[in-house]
Amino acid sequence: MNKFKTLSLALGSAVILLASSCSKNNDDPTPAESKLTTKTISDLDGASKATVYFSLATGTEVTGADTASATKWDLKFKSTSIFTNGGTSGTGTTQAQVVSSTFEALTTAPTADYKTDATGAPAISGWYTYTAETAPQHAILATPGKIFVIKTADGKYAKVEMISYYKGNPNTTTAAFADLTTRPASRYYTFRYAYQGDGTTSFK
Amino acid sequence: MKNILPLVFVLSTSTAAFAQRDTTRKDSTKQLKEVVVTGTRTAKSLQQVPIPITRITSEEIKNRGLVRLNEVLSEQTGINILDDPHGQGIQIQGFDPAYTLILIDGLPLIGRSTGILELSRITTNNIDRIEIVKGPTSSLYGSEAMAGVVNIITAEPAKGFSGGVAGRYGTNKNADLSLNSSYKTNKFYISGFANRNSSGGYSLQPASGIPTVSPFHGYTLNGKTAYRFDDNTSLKLSVRYYTNDQDSRFSVDNNRFASGKGTEKDFNLAPVLTHRFSKKDVSVLQLYRSVYKTNSDIRYEDNHDIYDQTYFTQTFNRAEIQNDYALQDNLKLTAGVGGQYETVEATRYTKQQSFTSGYGYFQADWIPVKKLDIIAGGRFDVHSVYKSQFSPKLAASYALNDKLTILGSAGKGYKAPDFRQLYLNFTNAEVGYSVFGYEEAQAGIARLQQEGQIETVLIDPSTLKRLNAESSTAFNFGFRYKPVAKLYWTANLFRNNISNLIETAAIALKTNGQSVFSYFNLNKVYTQGLETDVTYQLFKPLQIGGGFQYLEAYDQDVLDQIKAGKVFTKDPETNLTKALKRSDYGGLLGRSKYTYNIRLNYNEEKTGINTSVRAIYRGRYGYKDSDGNGIVNRADEYTNGYMLVNASVSKLFMNNALRLQVTAQNLFNHKDPQVILNLPGRLIYAGVAYNFNKQ
Numbered sequence: 001m002n003k004f005k006t007l008s009l010a011l012g013s014a015v016i017l018l019a020s021s022c023s024k025n026n027d028d029p030t031p032a033e034s035k036l037t038t039k040t041i042s043d044l045d046g047a048s049k050a051t052v053y054f055s056l057a058t059g060t061e062v063t064g065a066d067t068a069s070a071t072k073w074d075l076k077f078k079s080t081s082i083f084t085n086g087g088t089s090g091t092g093t094t095q096a097q098v099v100s101s102t103f104e105a106l107t108t109a110p111t112a113d114y115k116t117d118a119t120g121a122p123a124i125s126g127w128y129t130y131t132a133e134t135a136p137q138h139a140i141l142a143t144p145g146k147i148f149v150i151k152t153a154d155g156k157y158a159k160v161e162m163i164s165y166y167k168g169n170p171n172t173t174t175a176a177f178a179d180l181t182t183r184p185a186s187r188y189y190t191f192r193y194a195y196q197g198d199g200t201t202s203f204k
Numbered sequence: 205m206k207n208i209l210p211l212v213f214v215l216s217t218s219t220a221a222f223a224q225r226d227t228t229r230k231d232s233t234k235q236l237k238e239v240v241v242t243g244t245r246t247a248k249s250l251q252q253v254p255i256p257i258t259r260i261t262s263e264e265i266k267n268r269g270l271v272r273l274n275e276v277l278s279e280q281t282g283i284n285i286l287d288d289p290h291g292q293g294i295q296i297q298g299f300d301p302a303y304t305l306i307l308i309d310g311l312p313l314i315g316r317s318t319g320i321l322e323l324s325r326i327t328t329n330n331i332d333r334i335e336i337v338k339g340p341t342s343s344l345y346g347s348e349a350m351a352g353v354v355n356i357i358t359a360e361p362a363k364g365f366s367g368g369v370a371g372r373y374g375t376n377k378n379a380d381l382s383l384n385s386s387y388k389t390n391k392f393y394i395s396g397f398a399n400r401n402s403s404g405g406y407s408l409q410p411a412s413g414i415p416t417v418s419p420f421h422g423y424t425l426n427g428k429t430a431y432r433f434d435d436n437t438s439l440k441l442s443v444r445y446y447t448n449d450q451d452s453r454f455s456v457d458n459n460r461f462a463s464g465k466g467t468e469k470d471f472n473l474a475p476v477l478t479h480r481f482s483k484k485d486v487s488v489l490q491l492y493r494s495v496y497k498t499n500s501d502i503r504y505e506d507n508h509d510i511y512d513q514t515y516f517t518q519t520f521n522r523a524e525i526q527n528d529y530a531l532q533d534n535l536k537l538t539a540g541v542g543g544q545y546e547t548v549e550a551t552r553y554t555k556q557q558s559f560t561s562g563y564g565y566f567q568a569d570w571i572p573v574k575k576l577d578i579i580a581g582g583r584f585d586v587h588s589v590y591k592s593q594f595s596p597k598l599a600a601s602y603a604l605n606d607k608l609t610i611l612g613s614a615g616k617g618y619k620a621p622d623f624r625q626l627y628l629n630f631t632n633a634e635v636g637y638s639v640f641g642y643e644e645a646q647a648g649i650a651r652l653q654q655e656g657q658i659e660t661v662l663i664d665p666s667t668l669k670r671l672n673a674e675s676s677t678a679f680n681f682g683f684r685y686k687p688v689a690k691l692y693w694t695a696n697l698f699r700n701n702i703s704n705l706i707e708t709a710a711i712a713l714k715t716n717g718q719s720v721f722s723y724f725n726l727n728k729v730y731t732q733g734l735e736t737d738v739t740y741q742l743f744k745p746l747q748i749g750g751g752f753q754y755l756e757a758y759d760q761d762v763l764d765q766i767k768a769g770k771v772f773t774k775d776p777e778t779n780l781t782k783a784l785k786r787s788d789y790g791g792l793l794g795r796s797k798y799t800y801n802i803r804l805n806y807n808e809e810k811t812g813i814n815t816s817v818r819a820i821y822r823g824r825y826g827y828k829d830s831d832g833n834g835i836v837n838r839a840d841e842y843t844n845g846y847m848l849v850n851a852s853v854s855k856l857f858m859n860n861a862l863r864l865q866v867t868a869q870n871l872f873n874h875k876d877p878q879v880i881l882n883l884p885g886r887l888i889y890a891g892v893a894y895n896f897n898k899q
Contacts, residue, residue, distance in 0.1 A: 100770060102781045120659070120717065129832035135878060136830070143832035144781045145772025163779045173776045173830065173840035190779070 034204065035197030043167055044077065046187040051078045056150065056158045056195045071153045077189050080140055080165070082124045085153060087116035092153035096123040099147045099159075103192065109149045109157040109201040124148050127162050136178040140165040140186065157196045159203055164190040241310070242335040242355040244569060244579060245344050246528055246538055252577055254601035254611045256338040256680055256696045256735075262359065265328050267805065267814050269852035269867030269891055271372055271380045272401070273356065274323035276334065279818050279850065281751025281801060282735040283336070286794055287882040291322035296338055297698050298731030298757035298795050299351030303619055305341070307355040309442065311474055312348070314520045315496030319622070325446060325470065327424050329370055329382040330397040332359040338735075339680045339698065340617025343581045343597035346563055350617035350676050350702075358426065358442070361386030361395045364899040372867070374889030377404030377419075390432070397426040406884040408877035414454055416881050422448030422468075436480040446470040452502065462511040464502035471495045484530040494520040516550040518623075534571040538581075540564065548623040552630045554644060557623060560588040575603040585618075589626060589643070593618045593673055610683045617700075618675040625671060625706050625723045637718040639708065642671040645722045649712055652720065659713045665722070668711075672725050676702040682735075690741035699732040728760040729792065739803075749803040757795040762835055773831045773838060790826045790836035796845070798823035812856030821847045827879055843879050847872075854891075865891035 039059050046052040053062040053073040062073040070092035076083040085092035095114035099106060115123040127146045131139045148160040163169055166177075167188035176182045194203050238250040243257050250259055260276060270276050274292045278285040284295040293301025302319025305312055306326075313321060328334070334356050341349040367385035372378075379402050386395030402421035407414065423446070430440040446469065453463035477489040495518070502512040524542030531537055541564045549556040567581030582596035597615030604610060621642070628641040629648060640648040646665040652658050682696030705727040710719040737751040763786070765771050771784040791797075799822050806815040823845040826836025836842065849872055854865035866889070873886040 100772070102772060102783050105769070105783070131830070134828050134830070141830065141832055142774065142779065144774045145770075145783075145833070147781075161781060169779055171776050172779070173838070192780075 034202070036194055036203065037197065038192070038194040040163075040190070040192040042169065042190050044189040044191075046077045046079070046189055047167075047185055051076055052189075056152060056160075056193060057156070057197070059195075074150060074152050074158070075160070077187075079187060080128055080130075081122065082127065082148075082162075083117055084123050084150065087123075088119050089117040089122070094153050095151045097149055098124060098126060099149055100145050101147050102145065103147055103159065103161045103194075106147050106149070106159050107203050109151070109159065109196075109203065111201060114149075114151050128165065136172060136183075137180070139172060139177070139183070141172055155199055157199075157201050157203075158193055160191055160193040162189070162191045164188070240335050241357070242307070242337050242353055243341070244538070244567065245310070245526065245540075246536065246569070248569075251609060251684060251686075252601055252603075254577055254579055254599035255341075255613050256611075256682060256694075256698075258336040258338075258737075260334040260336070262328070262331055262333060265331075265334075266863070266893070267807070267852065267854065268816050268818070268850070269372070269854070269865050269889065271327065271329055271382075272324045273326035273328055273334075273354075275869070276328055277323060277336075277354070279801065279803075279820055280336065281737040282338065282753045282799075284794075284796065284799060284822060285323070285882070286320075287880050288320055289881070290317040291320040292324055292882055293320035294323065294354070295794065296336075296351040297700060297735075298733065298755050298792070299700070300794075302622075303348065303351040303617075305345055305349040305353045307345075307353060308444065308472070309358055309474070310355060311472065311490075311492050311494075311522075312345075312520070313470070313472075314494050314518055315468075315470055315498075316622075318624070324401075325422075325448070325468075326356060327380075327382065327399045327401065328356070329380075329399055330358055330384060330426055332357050338696070339613060340595070340597070340615045340676055340678045340700075342593075342595035342617040343583050343615055344565055344567070346583060346585050346595070347593075347618060347620040347673070350619050350674070351700075358428065361388045361393050361428075362897050363388050364897055366895070366897040368893065368895035370891070370893035372865075372889045372891040374867075375887040376406045376884060377402070378887065378889070379403075392429075392431050394429040395427070397424070399424040408875065408881065408884070412455070415452075416877075417884070418450050418452040420448055420450035422446065438478050440476045440478070442472075442474050442476075444470075444472040452500075456504070456511065461505045462502050463505055464500065464511075466498065466500035466502075469495075469497045486528045488526045488528075490522075490524045490526070492520070492522040492524075496520075514551040516548075518548045519546065521545045536569040538565075538567040538569070548627070550623075553623070553627045554629045554647075557627045558588075559623075562586050577601045585620075587620065590621055591670070591672055593620075593675070607687045608683060608685050610681075612679075612681040614677070614679050616675060616677055618673045620673045621671045621706060621723070635718060636714065636716045638714070638720045640711075640720065640722050642668065642723050645711060649720065652712070652714070657714050657716070658720075659715045661712045663711045665711060668722065669725070671706065671723060672704050674702065674704050674706055674725070676700050691738070692740075693736070693738040695734065695736040697732075697734050699730065701728075701730050703728045705729060726761075729758065730760060731755065731757040731795075745806050745808045747803075747805045747807070749805075750801060751803075752800040753798070755795055755797055755799070757792040758789070759792060759835075762789065771833055771835065773833055776838065776840065784833070784835075784837055788837045790842065793826050793828075793836060796823040796825040798845075812860065814854050814856075815852070817849065817851045819847055819849045821845065843876065846874050846876070846880075848874060848883075861895055863891075863893040865889075865893070867891060 044052055053067045054075045055062050056074045066072040073085055074094055083089035084096045085094040095116050097114050117123050128140045129143050142162040150158045166186055167184040169190045170177050170184050239247050240250050240253055240257055240259055241247050243253045243255045265276055274285055277283050277294050285292050286295055294304055296304050306321050336354050338352040341353045365387055370382045372380045382399045384397040400423050405415045405417045405419040408416045425445045428442045432438040448468045450466045456462050472494045474492045480486045498516045500514050504511050522544045526540035529537045544561045546559040547556055563585045565583035570578045579599045585593045595616045599613035601609050601611040626641040626643045628639050629644045631638040645668055649665045678700045680696055680698050685693040704725040706723050707726040708721040709724050711722045712720040733755040735753045739749040741747050766784055766786055769783050772781050773784050775782055801820045804817045824842045826841050827843050828841055830841055831838050848870050850869045851871055852867040854863050856863050869887040875883055875885050
């Protein structure tokens with residue numbers, strides 16, 4: 001009787017172990033294949049200059065002659081507007097669209113419906129809410145669930161979530177933020193993004 | 205106006221020499237004999253009527269030291285006064301103010317600003333009682349009676365000469381003064397009433413120099429006369445006139461100020477002919493005309509250029525005949541037909557617009573067995589602009605014993621598209637967006653296209669669906685319990701399914717980047733909850749009471765979107781997006797889940813001293829959307845719950861003819877200057893009233 005018990009226990013745990021290790025193997029893509037980089041950029045300074053250029057591939061600000069390049073920058077921030085390198089905004093062929101999702105839940109980039117910047121119709125819009133007279137008054141607050149999907153000039157995909165328009169990514173529900181005299185400076189962009197360097201639409 | 209006031213006063217003072225008599229009725233707990241008329245448009249005992257109804261007597265109102273309708277309704281169980289820049293309206297069963305019909309002697313008041321009828325327009329000094337029906341009553345009253353009906357029933361004069369004067373004065377220079385006098389014989393009566401209500405206004409941000417509520421002064425004049433030709437025929441005429449002037453001042457931009465005067469006028473005329481064909485058969489012919497006007501002229505203070513100049517004129521005309529016929533002792537039939545003609549002319553409308561409508565209604569009140577009362581009825585409305593509406597209703601009450609009655613009802617309610625939703629033709633000069641009513645959309649878009657102002661048409665206006673009335677299906681179920689003479693307990697469960705709510709949506713994009721909006725039947729919402737109220741005579745002079753409401757009010761489309769994972773919020777600490785859970789959704793704006801009140805009344809007949817204390821709690825409610833998802837969900841999107849304590853002490857003198865009173869509203873000075881603009885803080889009033897009657 002005891003033998004049977006031990007045997008069945010052993011068999012049972014062996015099956016479970018096997019099953020769980022199998023599923024682990026199936027779920028995890030081998031790290032060597034994915035070229036996904038996830039980054040959070042804090043306080044990209046758009047206050048000290050009219051426009052600030054950014055490269056998703058390098059994760060850094062782009063300045064000087066490179067801002068005329070078709071491929072060396074992807075996003076351009078100007079006050080509350082965000083432009084992509086293409087169409088009326090740049091010499092490249094970058095395209096974008098805004099998807100309703102959480103950052104985490106968007107695991108694959110859409111394959112169609114990308115737009116190029118045009119006059120009065122940028123590919124990225126509707127990312128913020130202006131509060132006008134509602135407290136906190138006259139604030140630019142990033143709208144939840146607006147994830148930009150970027151198709152860069154060299155055919156790479158990235159997803160971007162705007163986090164804050166204010167220096168230090170402040171809590172916008174506090175009295176200090178509501179008070180215009182103590183509110184942190186604006187045009188400091190904080191955002192997170194995931195950049196897929198392997199050319200696939202996967203964000204895993 | 206200036207000529208009439210002294211006249212009335214002379215009439216009052218010259219008759220003041222007559223002997224005095226108590227005209228305030230004695231305290232009573234005769235609920236069984238109390239009669240209400242609003243629920244069925246026939247006189248019916250309060251205990252028996254099968255729908256939720258509240259009756260507030262003039263005596264209760266006077267004991268509490270209240271003089272305007274908003275003050276009275278704000279203390280009632282299941283009613284919230286909403287704070288809105290367009291006025292103080294009421295929320296019943298979670299509905300916005302636009303969905304409650306306000307009547308004076310059974311006739312509708314007109315003049316709503318974005319759906320809200322300002323309740324402080326109505327004085328309660330000349331009334332007998334207020335009846336509040338909850339749940340849809342469109343089966344009798346048609347449009348607007350979706351959440352319920354508030355009916356103000358004016359006082360009938362006592363026999364002989366009567367007269368009175370009442371005044372209340374206090375904080376913020378708030379003053380209310382009333383005069384009334386009447387003469388009544390067996391066949392004839394005439395009565396006159398005049399009221400002046402004024403305020404110095406107040407500011408919740410005194411440093412700004414800008415008033416939150418600007419100073420105003422208004423007058424109400426009300427005359428009634430009736431003549432009984434014989435036992436079967438009588439004629440009654442009532443006239444009401446209201447006017448209010450308000451001086452406003454506000455800051456525009458760059459330290460500029462604008463100021464000016466706004467005037468509001470309201471006139472009602474209602475002749476009523478009643479004829480009794482037999483004991484079983486009574487007909488009432490009623491004519492009604494109402495005119496509502498506003499005018500405002502606001503100018504820049506520095507150069508006197510016009511900042512905003514607007515006018516609004518609405519008229520309402522109705523002829524109606526109702527017949528009550530008792531087919532058998534236990535079966536009463538009521539039927540009526542009517543026709544209405546309405547017009548509106550305003551700054552924001554292209555031209556004068558008019559509506560013609562007709563309706564017929566029917567009701568059977570059947571008592572098949574002694575304890576059971578069944579009421580079935582319906583109303584059919586035909587209209588020149590929107591689709592015809594049929595509003596049926598079925599209600600029943602059953603007396604389990606002489607202490608406990610249960611009641612239930614199911615019915616449909618509707619609210620017609622208003623003039624604004626049909627005819628608005630408005631372009632915001634500062635921002636540049638345009639709004640067109642349904643009837644104006646096609647012409648408006650065509651005009652803007654010709655002017656080259658349209659970038660893209662999103663919805664071809666010729667394909668717009670005809671705007672339909674908003675409608676609801678509602679269920680109410682409850683009881684009235686009176687186990688002993690001292691205790692009265694009521695409860696009601698309610699559910700309202702509302703569809704076709706009219707909302708604005710963009711139909712075109714303009715070249716200036718702004719949108720053109722029009723109106724659509726879009727949303728589905730529901731409200732449900734429980735209301736209960738209890739009154740108990742603890743010992744002879746002391747009565748205690750309390751009321752409670754639990755309310756849920758949700759947008760069905762938002763619930764569906766949450767379920768599909770399509771609604772998001774930002775975590776306030778990290779500002780990162782997360783999906784919203786069902787439990788995070790706070791429902792419609794301005795709805796408190798919990799409200800309650802506690803009441804104490806100490807009435808010593810011997811000394812004539814009455815003390816009344818009421819505590820009214822309103823739980824937290826959503827008042828804004830700050831995370832940009834369009835709904836209430838985050839803690840910072842709610843107000844704090846708050847309690848207001850109102851109290852009044854009065855003493856009667858001279859055989860009850862004279863009453864002196866001190867009243868406090870918001871005794872503990874609760875204020876929320878950023879969010880709640882209709883709470884000026886503590887208000888203290890002194891009041892005096894004198895009445896006489898000479899047979």
